[in-house]
Amino acid sequence: MKIPATLLAAALACAAPLSQALEQSELDLLIKRLAEVETRQAQTQQVIADLRRQIEQAGAGGTSREARVLAEKVIQPEPRREIPAEAFYPALFPQLADESRFILRTADNEFSFGIDGLLVGRAEYNYRSDDGTGSSKHDSGFETTATRINFCGYVHGNYGYWARLNAVEFGSDPVFDALVGTYSFSDSTILAVGQFPNLMTREQGLMVEKIQAVEATATNNVFDRFAFKGIIVGHHRPRTIVRGIVHDGYRSFANGYDEIDGPSADWAVAGQALGMLIGDESDWKRFNNITSRPGSELAWQVNAAFSVQSNPDIYLGILESSFEGDGWNIYTSGYYRDSDEDFDDVGGKDLGFVFQGGMWTGRHTEIYTRYDITRPDSDRPQEGDAFRTITAGPYYYPKPRTDSIKFQGEVLYM
Structure with missing residues (x-):
């Protein structure tokens, strides 16, 4: 049987690649956008021409009423561009690049108020083979200590603010662990003043639901301070970010200035x-969590950081690597600290390492494992032995493309 030429042509046309249709759709959108811009430009040019004509008439003794009307039409400011949370990042504060923030703005768009939060409920079981008395012990319970609320926005253009209210342990009142005012010199350079979370490692610089494990490692808690009080400046280039900080000290108290003996x-x-x-x-935003979803491209980020202070004398160095690809990630970090006896009555040179990896096993599921070790200085009494923890667990994401809701299990051995 002979196939008509018209039918064959129609079949070939229907078999055209879908990508061509998508490209044509994107091209149509660009053409439509260009037409809108050209129309607005033509309207502006017409207003300018009318203004010039009215100015000439007014200079010749004619009425200027129409000129005033046209002038008011021209000088009416357009709505200010939206400044999303991501405007603070990647130069500063990846914590502000939230995907589900609710934002309110004034009518003139000069002030914005954004709010988002996290609700975390945990059930824990702890078993000790030897609690120091020669016998085993176990206990269990519930906690919500990772719950928090963020407030952020901008005031009059380049000035912004951020405050974070965090739940804490022992049933005490929630505390503000972030209280900063920000100023944007440009889209790539931002300054912040106040108290702000530590950005020197991703374990501390990211929010707790973004670090893959339930909590930061014990090694990170030993070396990495939790927050700074002071001034930070961040500058972003296409492939680099640099930050400089002047702060109060490695273990200064939160919020207030410590007295001479503090x-x-x-x-x-x-x-x-x-x-x-x-x-x-x-795509710096991909490093806002320690995971890499299926379909992600290969990426590698490295980080070097330091902190130096006097009285007590502490020198801290950190190296960090984040390597990830299509549904898998490998995270490593190393710490070195040299402190004098004013720091912890002994002083010494301490080392720490973290190794972590994760892999997606399905559209909604991920597994991860982590190993960390702290090697204290041998001169520390009863602390010369290395301390290790091994962690592993699964994730279930009801919505695979977001961290807004997920379920997690974890086992930690030390």
Whole structure:
């Protein structure tokens, strides 16, 4: 049987690649957008021409009423561009790049108020083979200590703010662990003043639901301070981010200034440099969590950071690597700290390492494992032995493309 030429042509046309249709759709959108811009430009040019004509008439003794009407039409400011939370990132505060923030704005768009939060409920079971008395012990319970609320926005253009209210342990009142005012010199350079979370590692710089495990490692808690009080400046280039910090000290108290006898340092500075060696330079946001969803491209980010202070004298160095691809991720970090006896009555040189990996096993499921070790200075009494923890667990994501809701199980051995 002979197939008519018209039918064959129709079949070939229907078999055209879908990508061509998509490209045509995107092209149509661009053409439509261009037409809108050209129309607006033509309207503006017409207003300018009318203004010039009215100015000439007014100069010749004619009425200027129409000129005033046209002038008011021209000088009416357009609505200010929206400044999303991501405007603070990647130069500063990846915590603000939230995917589900509710935002209110004034009518003139000069002030915005954004709010988002996290509700965490945990059931824990703890078993000790030897609690120091020669016998085993176990206990269990529930906690919500990772619950928090964020408030952020901007005031009059380049000025912004951020406050974070965090639940804490022992049943005490929630505390503000972030209280900062920000100023944007440009889209790539931002300054913040106040108290802010530590950004020197991803374990502390990211929110708890973004670090893959339930909590940061014991090693990170030993070396990495939780927050800074001071001034931070961040500058973002396509493949690099640099940050400089002047702060109160490695273990200064939260919020208030410590008196002469407190742990505040005489002076303290910190710095950080991040580089994206592999990956899309416009996609820094992918490093806002320690996971890599299926379909993600290969990417590698490295980080070097330091903190130096006087009285007590503490030198801290950190190296960090984040390597991830299509549904898998590998995270590693190393710590070195040199402290004098004013820090913890002994002082010494301490080392710490973290190794973590994860892999998606299905559209909604992920598994991960982690190993960390702290090697204290041998001169520390009863602390010379290395301390290790091994962690592993599964995830279930009802919505695979978001961290807004997920279920997690974890086992930790130490």
